[in-house]
């Protein structure tokens with residue numbers, strides 16, 4: 001039907017090489033790595049062989065070029081990535097604390113990442129797209145909201161589908177409008193990819209079973225619940241849940257696991273693979289990605305993921 005598209009922030013990530021508390025003293029940093037949850041999703045989607053295209057903006061600088069070149073190398077359509085001549089590419093500095101939590105310094109709102117709109121190339125792409133994937137993190141960005149709200153009816157009209165990764169971040173505060181938009185989108189999603197407490201937040205009710213039932217009542221047709229190193233489960237109305245254990249890997253950098261999981265799952269389902277096969281690729285993509293430093297450095301091609309699946313033991317299995 002056409003490519004899977006994702007709208008939102010394109011960033012570079014620069015990360016501390018030491019674990020610690022914030023950025024208040026000089027520390028060693030590495031990067032830049034191409035990043036931004038929607039871009040990570042599209043990278044993995046394209047690498048596994050799904051048609052994928054990104055809508056967003058970068059500055060006219062090297063941080064932008066490492067992103068557009070990476071996505072193009074992955075096989076993604078970058079025709080709807082604008083190059084902003086006035087603002088630099090967005091960035092995120094990240095440092096892990098010893099408890100696994102992260103401190104961020106973001107430069108998104110006043111960067112090219114948040115400044116894109118409905119230009120001719122976006123319209124052209126949307127008019128041939130078959131699927132829209134929405135990241136909740138983008139819903140606090142007006143530019144992303146505007147494009148998503150214009151794109152969705154066009155894609156629906158074409159018979160296309162919608163997936164939503166709530167991707168809620170504790171660092172970002174969501175105003176009442178954003179929460180409302182999020183609930184409205186969830187209610188029209190074909191596929192939801194929550195992790196942890198996002199399932200209950202999306203449903204607005206406590207308890208896993210109750211949340212799933214509520215989401216099915218709202219019209220969601222498939223829920224892929226990510227459980228970190230405990231793997232993932234897919235729920236569909238009227239069908240037995242399908243669970244798969246995670247792969248046993250050494251976690252070097254957890255950032256991007258959920259986005260790679262989503263990219264692999266959505267692309268696999270759109271390529272016609274079964275829930276079981278898609279879940280295996282998604283678990284493998286998430287696990288492989290945490291073994292490398294940098295948010296999308298571990299995204300895998302179909303061949304790389306096949307090899308990873310053949311060589312890597314499952315946790316608890």
Ligand code: ATP
Nearest residue numbers: 195226227228231246251256257258259283286287
């Ligand atoms: P993100 O940090 O990108 O927001 P998320 O919370 O959306 O991630 P997770 O549940 O952390 O998503 O990870 C997605 C998937 O990646 C998991 O379901 C699992 O298959 C895989 N994964 C993540 N972390 C690990 C790990 N340490 N070991 C093995 N697999 C992992």
